[in-house]
Amino acid sequence: MAPRRFTLIDDGRLLEVEEAEGLALAERARAGGRPVALDPEERAAYLGIPASERAGPLAALEAPDFTLPDLEGRPHSLAAHRGRKVLLVAYASW
16 A cells, blocks of 8 residues: 655645654644644645744834824825834725
């Protein structure tokens, strides 16, 4: 009987391995702090990027400037608040 195959998607690469090896790799990734989406019935897993790798680029991102009016019609730009935390609440009524 041929070994059952297991599909891993890791950093955009598709890996085909034996089922036992695939499950072991998924568990090792999870133990290492990586998010893992596992479907044992389909014999497939997706290994995500660790939070430590995602945090750096997110912390360095800078939102593009824009200007919006407040409820009294006075314009406010994001650039006027650079260096401070800003909470922007947006909604749609459609």
